[in-house]
Each structure stands twice: as structure tokens, then as C-alpha cells.
Amino acid sequence: MSSSTSSLPTVDTTSPTEADVTSPLSYYRRELPTDLVSFTSAAGRKLFKESLNEGYAEGYFNLAGNFTVQSEPAYCGPSSLAMVLNALEVDPGRTWKGVWRWYSDELLESCRTESDLKANGITFD
Numbered sequence: 001m002s003s004s005t006s007s008l009p010t011v012d013t014t015s016p017t018e019a020d021v022t023s024p025l026s027y028y029r030r031e032l033p034t035d036l037v038s039f040t041s042a043a044g045r046k047l048f049k050e051s052l053n054e055g056y057a058e059g060y061f062n063l064a065g066n067f068t069v070q071s072e073p074a075y076c077g078p079s080s081l082a083m084v085l086n087a088l089e090v091d092p093g094r095t096w097k098g099v100w101r102w103y104s105d106e107l108l109e110s111c112r113t114e115s116d117l118k119a120n121g122i123t124f125d
Contacts, residue, residue, distance in 0.1 A: 062087040071105050074121035078105035 037044045051057035066086040070079035082103035085092070096102035110117060 059087075068104065072118050074118055075105045077122040078108045078110075078117075081105075082108060 032038055037047060039045075039048070048057065048060075051060075063083065066083050068079055068083050068086070070076055082105050085103045090103070092101055092103050092107065094101065094107070096104055096107060110122070112122075
């Protein structure tokens with residue numbers, strides 16, 4: 001092994017500053033509006049337990065097991081659709097990667113161009 005300095009990238013492990021967290025250009029660690037309840041808070045956990053106990057949260061498990069993140073900031077609609085199709089076990093009829101048959105936002109087709117979708121997303125208008 002060489003004793004030269006590694007060319008691996010470094011990771012910034014410093015905590016974000018208050019300006020970083022509250023920047024209007026980022027959603028990182030933003031506080032929820034006061035009329036919303038955080039899922040991970042004590043109140044959120046209580047609401048979830050009540051929903052489970054009353055039989056209203058059965059669909060949660062299929063959705064959580066198929067959770068996906070959007071590959072582009074404007075792809076919230078296609079990503080949500082891919083997640084629901086996977087949760088409902090709808091066969092995409094083609095492979096995603098390798099041998100996996102799976103929906104992802106990149107596999108869904110639209111009547112709009114990819115550049116238009118990335119720039120404007122999908123709206124109901």
C-alpha cells in the first residue's frame with residue numbers, strides 16, 4: 001500500500017448553522033406549521049397507535065414497505081404513483097434494474113417531455 005494521501009472525498013461532519021437550517025432556499029430541518037403533527041412526536045405516535053387500534057391504518061404497512069423517494073425535486077407525483085402501484089403489487093410488465101420488476105418514477109411515462117417535467121412537475125391544471 002502506498003503511504004500517499006487518499007483521494008477519497010471528505011465528509012463535512014460539522015453541525016449546520018442556524019442560517020443553514022432556516023434558509024428559505026432549503027427545507028432541511030424546517031419546523032412544521034403549528035397545525036400539523038410530526039409523525040415521530042409523542043402526539044404523532046399516539047395518533048398512529050389509535051389509528052391502528054381502530055383499524056384505520058391497515059394500508060400503511062404496504063405503503064411503508066414500498067416507500068420510495070423522488071429522483072427529481074419535481075417528481076413528487078410520479079414517485080407517489082410508483083409507490084402506490086408497488087404497494088398494490090401491480091406488475092409493471094418490465095424490469096426496473098437487473099431482474100427486479102418494480103415501478104420507479106423514471107419508468108413512468110408522460111405526455112410531457114422529461115425536461116418539462118423536471119422544470120414544472122405535474123399539476124392538476
